[in-house]
Each structure stands twice: as C-alpha cells, then as structure tokens.
Amino acid sequence: MASTTGYCPIEYYGLIGDMHTAALVSKSGIIDFMCWPVFDSPSVFCRLLENSKGGYFSITANPECNASSKQKYVPYTNILETRWMHEDGVVHVLDYFPIAKGQEAAPTNILTGICPCYGRYKAKFDDALQYRHSAVVRRVTCVHGKLDMDVELFPAFNYARDGHEVVGHLSGEAFTRSLTQSLIFKSATETFAGGCVQLELQDKEGLKGEGLSAKLKLSIGQSVTFIIHSDEVAVPEGNLDTAVHKPTGAIVAAPTFSLPEDIGGSRNWDYRFSWVRDAAFTLYVFLKNGYTEEAEQYMSFTFDNILPSAKAHANED
Numbered sequence: 001m002a003s004t005t006g007y008c009p010i011e012y013y014g015l016i017g018d019m020h021t022a023a024l025v026s027k028s029g030i031i032d033f034m035c036w037p038v039f040d041s042p043s044v045f046c047r048l049l050e051n052s053k054g055g056y057f058s059i060t061a062n063p064e065c066n067a068s069s070k071q072k073y074v075p076y077t078n079i080l081e082t083r084w085m086h087e088d089g090v091v092h093v094l095d096y097f098p099i100a101k102g103q104e105a106a107p108t109n110i111l112t113g114i115c116p117c118y119g120r121y122k123a124k125f126d127d128a129l130q131y132r133h134s135a136v137v138r139r140v141t142c143v144h145g146k147l148d149m150d151v152e153l154f155p156a157f158n159y160a161r162d163g164h165e166v167v168g169h170l171s172g173e174a175f176t177r178s179l180t181q182s183l184i185f186k187s188a189t190e191t192f193a194g195g196c197v198q199l200e201l202q203d204k205e206g207l208k209g210e211g212l213s214a215k216l217k218l219s220i221g222q223s224v225t226f227i228i229h230s231d232e233v234a235v236p237e238g239n240l241d242t243a244v245h246k247p248t249g250a251i252v253a254a255p256t257f258s259l260p261e262d263i264g265g266s267r268n269w270d271y272r273f274s275w276v277r278d279a280a281f282t283l284y285v286f287l288k289n290g291y292t293e294e295a296e297q298y299m300s301f302t303f304d305n306i307l308p309s310a311k312a313h314a315n316e317d
Helices: 107-112 276-288 292-316
Strands: 013-017 022-026 030-035 043-046 056-061 068-073 080-086 089-096 135-154 164-168 181-187 191-196 200-202 211-219 223-229
Touching: 013 080, 013 089, 056 080, 056 223, 080 135, 089 211, 211 223, 276 292
Parallel strands: none
Antiparallel strands: 013 022, 022 030, 030 043, 030 056, 056 135, 068 080, 080 089, 089 135, 135 211, 135 223, 164 181, 181 191, 191 223, 200 211
16 A cells, blocks of 8 residues: 555545544554644654654554455444455454543543543643543454454654563463453553554564564454553544544644645644644534534633733733
8 A cells, every 4th residue: 555655645544533632544454643642742653754663553464365455434433444355354444542422420430431521520731631541442353254464563652762661471372362461562751551362572673662463363253352542541423523632622733743745845844733724624614514512612722722811911011
C-alpha cells in the first residue's frame, strides 16, 4: 500500500478516536500515527512522518499469502474494519477506541469504561490528563478458512526521542497454555500496557527500545484481541465528533502535526489546536446533522476562554 517513497498517501488512512485522542489506521492495517493519551500529547506511533523510527502497530496478512485488503467503517459507528481476503481464508480486523455511554461514576471507577467527563465528575481542563481511561482495541477474527497474520507493536515515545523498557513475561503457546498475556512499555514521559497471546520481543534498527512480534495462524472462528491502555488509568457511535475534545468541548482542526500542505512547503503546522475557522466548518456540519450538544459544548469552550480574558482587560483599563 505504500508508495515508492515508503509512505502511504494520507487518503489511505482511516480515523478512529474517543474524543480524547485519535489514531490513523492505514488500509494495510497499520496504526502509523497516534498521540497518547490526549490529542496534544507527544506521539507514540508516528511512522506517518518518519518510517524508520516513528513507531507503529501493524496487523497484516503474512506477505507470502499475497492477500488483498479492503477497509470500511461498520455502519453508524467509528469502528474501522480492515478485511484481509485470500482464496484460503478471510480475516477481519476491527479497530476502535471504546467510548463511555455517560453514566455517573466516581473517578476511581475509570477502568469500568465510564468516562469522568460526564455528570458531576466532569473533568476540568487543568486536570483532564489525570483521567487516562483511553484504550485502543484491535480484534482479529478469522471468518472463513484459515489465514496467517503478522503482528508488530513497536512504540516510539515522545516523538521518537525517548527510549523505553519492556516489563513483563511472555509464556506459553497461544490457545493452549495462556489465553491472555500482558506487557508494559515504560519511557521517561509515558507508559502504556498491551495484552495479547504468543509474542516475541525484538529489536529494530532505528527504534529506541524493544517491540513485540507475533505470528498468528488463525482458522475459522478463532479470534485474538489486542488492547493498548494506560496503566494509570461501549462502542463508539458515529465519526463526526472524533475531533471533539470531550473534557473541554474544543474541536481540534486535525489530530496530526507536521504534515505539509505541499511536500517541501512551509505550511506544516501543528493542527492539534482548536482553530476558529476550521471549527466553524465542523459546527456547520454538526448543526446540519442534529449534533446540537457538541455545538453547544464548543461555544461554551469559546466563551469560557474569551470572557475571563476580556474581563481582565476591562479591569486593567
């Protein structure tokens, strides 16, 4: 799927998110971009910008199978499906961030999947980072015949500037000794955990820490689920509000940074800010499609930031 430059065109990516952060998944089933744990955090996967050291999480058919892939969203959801097809078998990969339904819950119950951005425990801007409940779920299921799949998880923390260590123990054969295995990746700036079946630790040139590699032999009815989550820390509906930052109501212009408008051009800004012009276009689409709550949240975010500043200037005068 990559061009002769080694990079996929931006239109070959699907977007998944949970209104706290987002990830780009290529048609080849590779997460090439994700900032963690919120939109403007440093990246942990950024091969979109630097394929030799940016970090990635790939789930692809074994190259020897010569399988083809297609990608689509599950209707009316933000669940992205990558389908690998071969005459010997078909495998579906479902990628998504779980999203809470908004029930009231104490902040200590974050791991239940209930977001503290709702109800009386609504997160404030200043302490939103402490609510690290985001998770990436990647479910691999063989729906026909059998197919060999390759999995590689190689993070690159803090814009690929930090090294990391892997804490955990890998044991047993998949489906025979242990159905669940976990590892923790630790760097100076961030930590997250991943769980899956049979894995092998490997080093790759250009990356500053070990990663995980797995060879899956799946037959019809078998599935493996990979989960990345923060160790400190519902089904997503629709795709319109993926760029909304739930704790504040802000709308990011895009979840990416440093992508130039033209290759070699100077317009390679950080789009993870809430730009008024870009947000206005998004608000128009929200209102046209009945997303009034998201539009009201953005206006509250705007007034909460403008009015205190205006009041302070008035008092100075």
